[in-house]
Amino acid sequence: MNFDFDAETEEMRDMVVRFAGGELTAPPEFDPDDFRRRWRLAGKQGLVGSTVPVAYGGSGLDAVCAAAMTEALGQGCTDTGFVFSVAAHLFAAVMPVVEFGTEEQKRRWLPALASGEWIAAHGVTEPEAGSDALRLRTRAVRDGGRYVLNGSKCFITNAPVADVFVVQAATAPGGGFFGLTTFLVRAGTPGLSVGRRYGKTGLHGSPMADVHFEDCAVPADQVLGAEGSGAAVFASSMRWERTCLFAAYLGAMKRVLDTTVEHVRQRRQFEAAIGSFQAVSHRVVDMMLRYESARLMLYKAARALADGSDDEVGPALAKLAVSEAAVQLGLDAVQLRGALGILDGESHALLCDAVPARIFSGTNEIQKNNVARALGLGGRPAGMRR
Known part of the structure; x- marks a missing residue:
């Protein structure tokens, strides 16, 4: 190793x-x-x-x-x-x-x-189909050499600036895993429109908006994978996202951890650097522990992905570990800066940017469901009525 x-x-x-x-x-x-x-x-x-x-x-x-x-x-x-x-x-x-x-x-x-x-933007989430991604209401109907899309997507990252949309739509409503199909759609295609950019708690530098399809005709050669393979395409994209995307938070955590250590070395109270106080030094050690532990888990998942594994447990655990560590590290960085921490600054920014990480790419609760199901814990308890 x-x-x-x-x-x-x-x-x-x-x-x-x-x-x-x-x-x-x-x-x-x-x-x-x-x-x-x-x-x-x-x-x-x-x-x-x-x-x-x-x-x-x-x-x-x-x-x-x-x-x-x-x-x-x-x-x-x-x-x-x-x-x-x-x-x-x-x-x-x-x-x-x-x-x-x-x-x-x-x-x-x-x-x-x-x-x-x-x-590019990836369009899957809908108002009534976020965690339950197999129940999309956006429909794609075959019409000769094209598909006609109707429906809406919400909370789509990059939508206001996107040139290409990778869109999930139902070609066989109620068809479960094989009912979805993925389409490549160029911005400007007639029938595709993008809503106003959202204001958000964090990640202000990432534009997000709704995307609407009204009789949007997409040529059949812009189907990604075969018809009915959309769920497999989505699952693969999530393995990459839940692993490699969350490395961005590791970088932000390291930056804020380093400046926090420097801050507690220099900030003085009671004629001593506050880093000499046990309550402060232990909190910094806890920050380091969370960062290093989450980093090891993420790179373990990345190694498996690089080796061709289709395991979903590793990416789920990595997503859980990094997102929860980022939120707590942000809280600790704010606390150790005192009043400076609640002003605009990198600790405040990390906290605001980290909170959404517990929601996107599948909520942390959904990740726990995925891992529990892999452990054989996803069924109903014995004796529970349907």
Whole structure:
């Protein structure tokens, strides 16, 4: 068991931290033009297409290296929302094309998605189908050489700026696992419209909106995978997202942990650095413990993903560990800064950005259900009436 990155990966991480800290600083208010400017810069550095094979314009990184890159991006870039958008684009929308696309689809869609020319959004969540993703109301009906989509999606990351939507729709309502189909839909397709950008508790640098489909005709050659394979596509995207996307929070946690240690070394009360007080030093140690433990769990899941595992327990546990650790580390960082912690600053920002992590990619309660089911604990207790 070797927990160290090789020299090439360490060099990549250092480069990404420096680049993100110097080039990806966000303006005070969200600006779609500046967002796209930074996106293209990230694209030139290979960050938005890192896991895309080299043949299609990407860097060909495996899950471990991709997680390392995302962690470095989260450490260097103080706009965690922007990092979240990059990771959602790559792991939830682009990787399905890599894994399920035909050769023609890969050559048509991946180069622009990997270069930063196009931004992708993954549309699955609906008002009545979030955790219960198999009961989507968005319908896709075959009509000759095309499918006609009708329905709405909500809380779609990158929707206000997206060029491509990876959309889940029901082609066989009530068909369960085989009732969903995935579509690639270009922005500007007649019948596709995007709502107003949401205001959110955290992740302000990541634009989010509803997406609507009204008699939206999509050519049959833009089906991703076979008809009825949508649930498999979605499950694969979630394995990538629950593992590699959450590495962004590891980077943000490390950045805030480091500055917190520096703060308690310098901040003085009662003629002593507050870091010398046991209550303070123990809290910092607890922060470090949460960060290091969550990091080990995430990279274990990333290693399994890189080795081709389709296990869903590892990504679920990694998502649980990182999201809960990020929230608590944010709370601790705020507490140790006192009044400064409740002002706008990195500890406050981490806390606000971390709270949504317990909800997106499947709520933490759903992750516990998934793990319990894998342990054979998902059925009804004996004697319970139906």
